Amino acid sequence: MAPSGPGNLINLVCWALALLLALGVERALALPEVCTQCPGSVQNLSQVALYCKESSTLMVQARCCTNQKGTILGLDLQNCSLKDPGPNFPQAYTAVIIDLQTNPLKDDLGDTFHGFTHLETLVLPQTVTCPGGNNSWENVTYHMNNKICKWQKNLCNSTGEPEMCPENGSCLPDGPGLSKCICTDGFHGYKCMRQGSFSLLMFFGILGSTTLSISFLLWATQRRKAKTS
Known part of the structure; x- marks a missing residue:
């Protein structure tokens, strides 16, 4: 039978606190599902990777570029065989840049980008219309393999x-x-x-x-x- 006493009680409390701390850290470090819904990581030469390298406070985690608080600022879901961005996509509403090229996306993304007020750059397949139409963006450029919608307009202005x-x-x-x-x-x-x-x-x-x-x-x-x- 194990001896009991104040020392054992203190050790038990310390173990419990350490376990709670470990669980809390693991939960804090857990990535949003949208970052891991597609295998692999952000491609080194993608626009999301280049954006992430501009600041030492940003880091690449799976398919996301996040700040030190874990806020998603970039999302690279290119070449993920997506017909639509998926139910976890709203988790990336804080993103400044998103890459969805090389996916068989439906042409009309509709209300997929509700709440994405920070979005400045969106890379899409050539055949997919920019959300809200071209008039909702300051600049739309066409390239050989993609289309880039930049700087969404404020309809309220x-x-x-x-x-x-x-x-x-x-x-x-x-x-x-x-x-x-x-x-x-x-x-x-x-x-x-x-x-x-x-x-x-x-x-x-x-x-x-x-x-x-x-x-x-x-x-x-x-x-x-x-x-x-």
């Missing part, structure tokens, strides 16, 4: 366009060719027509009382059935 947001709302970019409207302070609801802040206290009060009432009703029903059985 477009002139000559009809007003996209209601009077009490403001426009925010939401990716290439995309925008969204948010209500200004003091307004909420449909078309930001309701004045005053949205009462979370009232909402959760109503939700809580409703849940409590339903729970009590179900409990009373089950209790009555138990007595009659």
